[in-house]
Amino acid sequence: MKMILILNKKVMSLEFNRFRDHIKTLGLRLTPQRVLIxxxxxxxxxxxxxxxxxxxxxxxxxxxxxxxxxxTMKLLTACxxxxxxxxxxxxxxxxxxxxxxxxxxxxCEVCGKIIEFEHPKIRQYQEEVAQxxxxxxxxxxLTLIGICEDCKK
Amino acid sequence: MKMILILNKKVMSLEFNRFRDHIKTLGLRLTPQRVLIxxxxxxxxxxxxxxxxxxxxxxxxxxxxxxxxxxTMKLLTACxxxxxxxxxxxxxxxxxxxxxxxxxxxxCEVCGKIIEFEHPKIRQYQEEVAQxxxxxxxxxxLTLIGICEDCKK
DNA sequence: TTTAAAATGAGAATCATTTTCATTATTATA
DNA sequence: TATAATAATGAAAATGATTCTCATTTTAAA
Numbered sequence: 624m625k626m627i628l629i630l631n632k633k634v635m636s637l638e639f640n641r642f643r644d645h646i647k648t649l650g651l652r653l654t655p656q657r658v659l660i661x662x663x664x665x666x667x668x669x670x671x672x673x674x675x676x677x678x679x680x681x682x683x684x685x686x687x688x689x690x691x692x693x694x695t696m697k698l699l700t701a702c703x704x705x706x707x708x709x710x711x712x713x714x715x716x717x718x719x720x721x722x723x724x725x726x727x728x729x730x731c732e733v734c735g736k737i738i739e740f741e742h743p744k745i746r747q748y749q750e751e752v753a754q755x756x757x758x759x760x761x762x763x764x765l766t767l768i769g770i771c772e773d774c775k776k
Numbered sequence: 777m778k779m780i781l782i783l784n785k786k787v788m789s790l791e792f793n794r795f796r797d798h799i800k801t802l803g804l805r806l807t808p809q810r811v812l813i814x815x816x817x818x819x820x821x822x823x824x825x826x827x828x829x830x831x832x833x834x835x836x837x838x839x840x841x842x843x844x845x846x847x848t849m850k851l852l853t854a855c856x857x858x859x860x861x862x863x864x865x866x867x868x869x870x871x872x873x874x875x876x877x878x879x880x881x882x883x884c885e886v887c888g889k890i891i892e893f894e895h896p897k898i899r900q901y902q903e904e905v906a907q908x909x910x911x912x913x914x915x916x917x918l919t920l921i922g923i924c925e926d927c928k929k
Numbered sequence: 930t931t932t933a934a935a936a937t938g939a940g941a942a943t944c945a946t947t948t949t950c951a952t953t954a955t956t957a958t959a
Numbered sequence: 960t961a962t963a964a965t966a967a968t969g970a971a972a973a974t975g976a977t978t979c980t981c982a983t984t985t986t987a988a989a
Contacts, residue, residue: 652935652986673976688938693977709862711917714976729911740905748898749920756891757925758882764864765918767902772910805955805966826945841969846946868945 638665638704645702659684660695670708670716670737708737711768731771738771791818791857798855812837813848823861823869823890861890864921884924891924 642661646653663679677692696717699705706720711730725746729738745765753760795814799806816832830845849870852858859873864883878899882891898918906913 738909742901742905745898745901748895752893752895753920756882758922760920760922763920767906767913767916769911769913
């Protein structure tokens with residue numbers, strides 16, 4: 624692993640700063656493996672499994688271990704760069720958590736398509752419900768499972 | 777297992793009819809084990825694991841196998857008598873799905889308390905979102921994860 | 930440098946769930 | 960009823976995703 628990678632402009636991003644800061648704050652180390660996995664993560668669109676990231680990372684560094692991918696995804700999740708998404712069948716995917724923008728998911732049970740949506744009113748009512756029960760919400764999970772337009776045909 | 781049990785008034789319920797009809801519709805058989813697990817399920821309140829049901833069923837029939845509990849919970853879920861609930865940590869609990877009444881959950885991350893709620897407006901907006909994307913919703917999952925009143929103190 | 934701490938990869942362990950399979954029970958049929 | 964066909968069972972093995980262990984290597988600090 625060449626450390627030159629982390630000097631790459633694309634990588635010296637807000638995301639990278641957040642990742643590095645998180646690691647440093649915990650007194651941990653920014654290793655070539657972590658940087659590699661971070662890059663692969665950042666270059667992956669949509670919703671993806673640890674296995675998928677592991678495959679992509681393996682292409683760049685065949686030495687990498689899947690345990691390190693799991694460990695790094697924990698770090699990325701902890702600093703809110705990644706979000707976990709639980710599929711209806713229970714399998715876990717990750718997605719990039721673009722800074723502030725929160726969103727929920729529509730999942731097609733037939734083709735597996737995942738559509739993101741955002742609805743301020745739903746968010747607002749969730750807060751109301753929580754408050755009325757004395758709860759403070761840390762986060763929420765909302766997934767609508769059904770069938771998409773294409774699969775209806 | 778005495779078959780007399782299924783003649784018990786408490787058991788000859790709407791729920792039991794639904795369970796039996798579902799099994800018959802699939803061309804399957806109503807066995808003493810299935811009836812026992814059904815009864816244990818019906819007598820269990822709140823949110824519970826397969827392991828918990830297995831323990832209770834084992835008290836009544838030490839011969840029962842946990843695989844049969846899993847298989848029966850699949851049947852109960854398929855005919856909508858049971859609902860799966862995924863805890864924030866990923867573990868799966870079941871709850872009785874009281875006929876029509878749908879609800880969502882507030883989960884306290886500190887003490888594990890689970891509070892059910894229902895909000896028609898949220899339901900309505902979910903439908904709107906789905907329709908606007910051409911989706912038809914089969915079901916949804918909404919969980920608000922946070923901290924409850926007691927644990928805040 | 931030398932030392933201490935952290936990270937790694939490989940593989941073992943875990944753990945809930947599913948599958949397999951030989952046996953038993955149930956239902957349908959003659 | 961007897962018989963055949965089918966389904967269900969329990970035990971144990973298999974599975975598969977994730978976590979843990981640990982010997983070794985890497986990194987940072989003194």
